[in-house]
């Protein structure tokens with residue numbers, strides 16, 4: 001529970017969040033001291049927030065737990081489908097013909113640096129693609145893992 005809370009939406013609290021997080025980490029591994037953090041916690045269901053940031057300005061934009069699929073393709077290669085993102089501006093809607101058919105999408109931009117990071121699926125015309133409505137694509141090339 002408390003781990004969710006550490007992932008705030010307020011941009012100004014970034015530094016503070018990181019401190020809180022590393023405090024908890026060192027508590028957890030009090031006895032080992034020098035364990036490698038990301039390797040040992042990867043995929044083990046720990047709830048520490050694994051954050052994706054804008055690769056341009058490092059503003060937090062999403063968390064790993066919200067990934068629905070990693071097998072999407074963006075403009076510049078691999079892209080991830082997210083349930084939820086933060087700190088983005090959703091642009092005007094437009095119809096776009098994608099590999100999987102016609103969709104209404106809106107570009108999403110980092111609020112901090114205005115970099116276009118991906119897009120939001122507003123509407124899918126094909127029944128089989130409906131699950132993407134309201135979800136977000138972040139291009140892998142535009143985001144980075146924050147400290148994990």
Ligand SMILES: [Zn+2]
Pocket residue numbers: 054055056057058059110111112113114115
């Ligand atoms: Zn940015």
